Amino acid sequence: MSTSTQRYQAIDAAHHIHAFVDQKALNQEGPRVMVKGEGVYLWDSEGKQYLDGMSGLWCTNIGYGRRDLISAASQQMAQLSYYNMFFHTTHPAVNELSEKLFDLLPGHYSHVVYTNSGSEANEVLIRTVRRYWDVMGQPEKKIFIGRHNGYHGSTVGSASLGGMAFMHEMGGLPIPGVEHIGEPYWYAHGGELSPAAFGLKCAQELEARILALGADKVAAFVAEPFQGAGGMIFPPESYWPEIQRICRKYDVLLCADEVIGGFGRTGEWFAHQHFGFEPDTLSIAKGLTSGYVPMGGLVLSKRMADALVERGGVFAHGLTYSGHPVAAAVALANLNALDQEGIVTRTRNDTGPYLQKSLREVFDRHPLVGEIQGTGMVAALQFCEDKASRTRFANEADITWRCRTHGFEEGVIIRSTAGRMIMAPALVISHAQIDELIDKTRRAVDRTAAELGLL
Ligand code: PMP
Numbered sequence: 497m498s499t500s501t502q503r504y505q506a507i508d509a510a511h512h513i514h515a516f517v518d519q520k521a522l523n524q525e526g527p528r529v530m531v532k533g534e535g536v537y538l539w540d541s542e543g544k545q546y547l548d549g550m551s552g553l554w555c556t557n558i559g560y561g562r563r564d565l566i567s568a569a570s571q572q573m574a575q576l577s578y579y580n581m582f583f584h585t586t587h588p589a590v591n592e593l594s595e596k597l598f599d600l601l602p603g604h605y606s607h608v609v610y611t612n613s614g615s616e617a618n619e620v621l622i623r624t625v626r627r628y629w630d631v632m633g634q635p636e637k638k639i640f641i642g643r644h645n646g647y648h649g650s651t652v653g654s655a656s657l658g659g660m661a662f663m664h665e666m667g668g669l670p671i672p673g674v675e676h677i678g679e680p681y682w683y684a685h686g687g688e689l690s691p692a693a694f695g696l697k698c699a700q701e702l703e704a705r706i707l708a709l710g711a712d713k714v715a716a717f718v719a720e721p722f723q724g725a726g727g728m729i730f731p732p733e734s735y736w737p738e739i740q741r742i743c744r745k746y747d748v749l750l751c752a753d754e755v756i757g758g759f760g761r762t763g764e765w766f767a768h769q770h771f772g773f774e775p776d777t778l779s780i781a782k783g784l785t786s787g788y789v790p791m792g793g794l795v796l797s798k799r800m801a802d803a804l805v806e807r808g809g810v811f812a813h814g815l816t817y818s819g820h821p822v823a824a825a826v827a828l829a830n831l832n833a834l835d836q837e838g839i840v841t842r843t844r845n846d847t848g849p850y851l852q853k854s855l856r857e858v859f860d861r862h863p864l865v866g867e868i869q870g871t872g873m874v875a876a877l878q879f880c881e882d883k884a885s886r887t888r889f890a891n892e893a894d895i896t897w898r899c900r901t902h903g904f905e906e907g908v909i910i911r912s913t914a915g916r917m918i919m920a921p922a923l924v925i926s927h928a929q930i931d932e933l934i935d936k937t938r939r940a941v942d943r944t945a946a947e948l949g950l951l
Contacts, residue, residue, distance in 0.1 A: 501541040504529045515650075528904075533560025536922045536929055538909070547921075549903075549910045549933050554724065554756050554874070554920040555782035558830055558839065565788050565829045572825035581610075581819050590819035593828045597795075600765050600831065604774065607801035610819040611792040614755035614781035615649025618718075620794045621779060622653045623813060625716045625749055628800050631808045637715045638673050641705055641748075645679045647725035648718065648753050648779070657718050660725075675709065677701040679723060680731035683867045683878050683886060684915070695732030703742045716749035716776075721767035724756035727913040728876035728920075730869040736773040749776040749800075755792070756874075759783030760834055760923050763844030763872035770871060776800060786830045791823035834923070843923045848872035851921075851930050858938050864945040873925070877917045877941065888915050899944040908936035917941070 509523040529541035536559055538546045551557060558565070572589055579587050594608060609624065611617045622640065629637035642648065644659035655663050656670030659679070664670055678685065678701055686694040706714050717739065723729040743750040752775035757767025761783065764770045768778070777800070781792030796804070804811065817823070834840050848871065855875055859865045866880030866888075879895055881887045889895050896912030903910045911918050921933060945951040 498541060501526075501529050504541065535559045535561065536925050545907060546904070547908045547929065547933055547936060549908050549919040549921050549937065551873075551920055551922040552787050553782070554761070555787035557759050557761070557783040557923045558786040558833055559922040559924040562786075562788075562829075562833065564833060565786070565826050568825045568829035569789065569822050572822045576821050579821060580816060582814055587819075587821055589821040589824040589828070593819075593824040593831075596828055596831050596835075600835065601778075601795065602766075602769070602774070604797055604799075605778070605795050606798040607796045607805070608793045609796075609813070610824075611781070611794065611815060612790045612817050612820075612823075613649070613792045614753070614779060615651040615654040615792075616815070617755065617779040617781055617792040617794045618648045618654035618657055618753065619651055620813065621716075621718065621751055621777060622657070624794060624796070624800075624804070625751065625777070627808065627811070628749070628803060629715055631803050634712065636713055639675060639709055639714045640673065641675045641677060641702060641714060641717045643679050643719055643723075644676050645681070645726040645729075646676075646719060646723060646753075648720075648755075675705060677705055679726065679729065680735045681723075681727070681729045682732055684888065691732035692734045695734035696738055698731070699735050699738035699742060702739060703746075706742065706746045706748060711746035711748065714746065714748050716751045717743055718751040718753060720753045720755075721757045721771050721773075722762075722874070725913065727916040728869065728874060728918040729916075730871070730876075731771075736768075736771045740773045751775060751777045751779070753779045755779055755781045756920070759786075759831075760840035760843055761872055761874050761920065763840070763848040765840060784830070785823060785827045788826045788830065789820075789823045791820065791827055839923050843872050847923070847925060847927065847930065850927055851875065851925075851934075854930060854934050858934055859941070862941065862945070863950040864941060864948070873923050874920045875918070877937075879915050879917065895944060895948070898947065899940050902940035902943045903937065906936040906939045908933060908940065910937055910940065 505526040508527055514522055530538055531541050532539040536548055538548050609620050611620055626638055642657045642659055646659045648654045648657040656674045659676040678698055680695055680698040682691045682694045752768045754766050758780045762770040768775050776797045778795040785791045852870055856868055859868055859877055864879050865877050866883050867878035869876045881889045892915035896917055899917055900912040942951055
């Protein structure tokens with residue numbers, strides 16, 4: 497191991513608390529030190545190259561090392577490195593970005609509150625939705641309904657909206673006024689029901705909860721169009737139309753967390769367009785800047801924004817870095833490139849279908865894989881002990897973790913969640929690179945299956 501790797505590992509162990517790991521175990525193992533990225537590839541400090549099948553944390557939609565984004569940042573830093581949107585002020589970079597963003601969004605959205613991250617977007621969501629109902633003369637409409645195994649961020653409010661039980665255990669969450677219903681994870685929870693019947697059943701759980709709480713108390717339903725961190729779980733087709741019907745019927749706002757699904761991931765600009773529903777708010781981040789600099793936001797429908805602007809008075813919220821000029825300039829360069837180079841269109845019509853078809857060809861009959869889900873540049877392989885009965889391994893998280901480790905050894909980064917291996921490569925990936933991604937993933941899955949005596 498090189499001296500620079502050792503040095504960074506020592507500093508890291510001395511000073512860092514990492515995300516979602518046992519710190520002591522990580523310190524003993526020593527983290528990988530990533531030093532360079534170009535396109536869909538990464539290099540670590542030992543010179544090993546990886547195909548990044550996760551585009552960072554499903555955020556580098558345009559790939560690493562784009563010169564146009566780099567020069568957008570440096571030009572903006574030279575021109576106006578910082579200013580804010582307080583003090584009755586605005587600036588060109590944020591306006592140019594918003595013009596482009598609302599060109600790309602469906603026409604019934606009109607306003608955005610910029611943030612630095614997805615978690616912050618969902619924090620802003622809680623206060624903004626409650627404010628909206630205040631302004632509408634229904635201040636008792638305060639409760640949010642989220643879903644078990646949903647993920648909306650790591651801060652107090654966003655982690656409360658999420659339904660990760662192990663996260664709730666840290667810090668005494670959820671906050672009051674947040675409820676959770678079941679997730680539309682057919683493979684795990686569908687039992688004998690068809691996917692369509694199960695999708696309806698899950699959606700109708702929302703209706704039952706609204707009725708139990710009282711529609712006059714429920715402010716919003718918040719969900720990811722497809723669950724990301726929970727395991728890239730795609731709901732049955734029956735789910736979203738029924739959820740939308742229920743939200744409309746009881747005047748409950750429908751809030752889509754597009755932090756992963758936004759900016760081309762599914763082949764549509766936004767994941768709700770893929771599933772065919774119309775949310776009132778969109779939480780965005782990640783692909784907005786392709787991860788080059790932090791930026792997120794909460795997009796509001798015109799109906800909500802009109803109420804807040806015309807009747808809301810002072811909006812008692814502000815972040816130092818909302819609409820940061822450098823982030824805005826980078827986001828604009830990113831959106832222009834995704835649009836003008838036809839990258840999202842290619843994901844929908846060409847590379848997305850190629851990835852999905854190839855995955856199914858390789859894994860449909862694999863003994864370890866019980867289900868393949870995905871669209872565009874996002875996919876999941878469900879591991880199972882027995883395909884016919886959809887039996888999952890009791891220690892599925894250990895097994896997928898092993899597969900992910902084999903992936904690193906094979907030179908591909910794929911992620912493990914409880915029982916699923918997931919991938920979300922950059923949208924700029926080529927056919928040859930998709931072949932490489934799948935080939936290396938197959939080797940990692942085969943090694944895992946062989947260890948289990950399945951191959
Ligand atoms: N929402 C979803 C759906 C996410 O996947 C994430 C992050 N993985 C977040 C919100 C939180 O975003 P951030 O990490 O930028 O705070």
